[in-house]
Amino acid sequence: MGDRPLRADARRNREKVVRAAREAFAASGYGVPLDEIAALAGVGPGTVYRHFPSKEALFEAVVAARIRDLADDARRRADGADPGEAFFGFLGRLAGEAAAKRDMPDAIEVAGALRQDIFEALDLLLRHAQRAGAVRGDITAPDLIVLLKGLILSVQDTPQGPAGEAQRERLLAVLADGLRSPGATG
Amino acid sequence: MGDRPLRADARRNREKVVRAAREAFAASGYGVPLDEIAALAGVGPGTVYRHFPSKEALFEAVVAARIRDLADDARRRADGADPGEAFFGFLGRLAGEAAAKRDMPDAIEVAGALRQDIFEALDLLLRHAQRAGAVRGDITAPDLIVLLKGLILSVQDTPQGPAGEAQRERLLAVLADGLRSPGATG
DNA sequence: AACTATACGGAACGATCGCCCCGGTTAGCA
């Protein structure tokens, strides 16, 4: 495609929009009005639409990097020496991230290539941990995804705002113990 | 207050509205347009507002009974002989109900006296099970509520619609095992 | 049957939000 290089001000504005979107989505989830993002970026709504065809496209652009990071991390851990620790370590990271970023639940729903990517990475991580006997054998990757989504939502939708660190620790412990193979040591 | 008895047609319509709301909320969650509920009931939107001051009030009216039932069930089980079975049996019922009713997540958020009611019932159920050594001692009633909400959301927000019975069984097993005291028999 | 309080339906209002259009501005270049 003929992507001519952007004019300097256009490039600057695009960057400002992405940065504002990252902040706004993380703070309030996908639901933030686009006008608010534009205002935070210090541009008009029209400018946002010059750079992204829709609000959803902007969200995907912002979230794609995070998802890719997550998947990469999962793959990296999966290659490590201790599959069990790799698995539960990843769970911990996910819980921590979810507590800080309010857009994680929506991020999981983002369709496209990312979906396949994260699925395969989780599948790998899970299988390794199961083969090593660290995780119960009866659950599947879709099960895991659903459980993680539940964990993410739990961690941030507490009646008094996001869960404190101590509570998050306990919730994570419950899920982790439930996923462990019966008889395996923690 | 001077609640004069309703006119016959008014009473009929109120009933139709409540029935339609029950169906619509269960099928699509709190998000269903009120006009849709009215259409399903075969009345105009104005009629709905004659009987309920707001959409939220209608939702509360519909959901209150279900919450009360749940709390009653929890209390009844808590008095039984086997606190462990009482606890885990309740979990199973909740999972089953959540799979069928799409408005469960919103229902949990309903404020007012019901909130206190269900909280106390769950607290009772949990404490008994903990005292009997069936459930790990480190979690609290707020933890449990958050976990249940996660379970409810997990059970119904699977990418391919509500979870199948087999998957629901597995998810429930993971949560239940995570909640069990270390070393307690299933 | 006539009368009136009560209730009904649905058009319309106001707010919200995603998205587009266009008159004005500016960057980049000669």
Place this chain on the structure above:
DNA sequence: TGCTAACCGGGGCGATCGTTCCGTATAGTT
């Protein structure tokens, strides 16, 4: 410095949705 293509801002459109208003219909009574 002047020209033009690229870009910007923000007002505005159209859709959705909760809610209200009011002219009409009807239940209940005398």
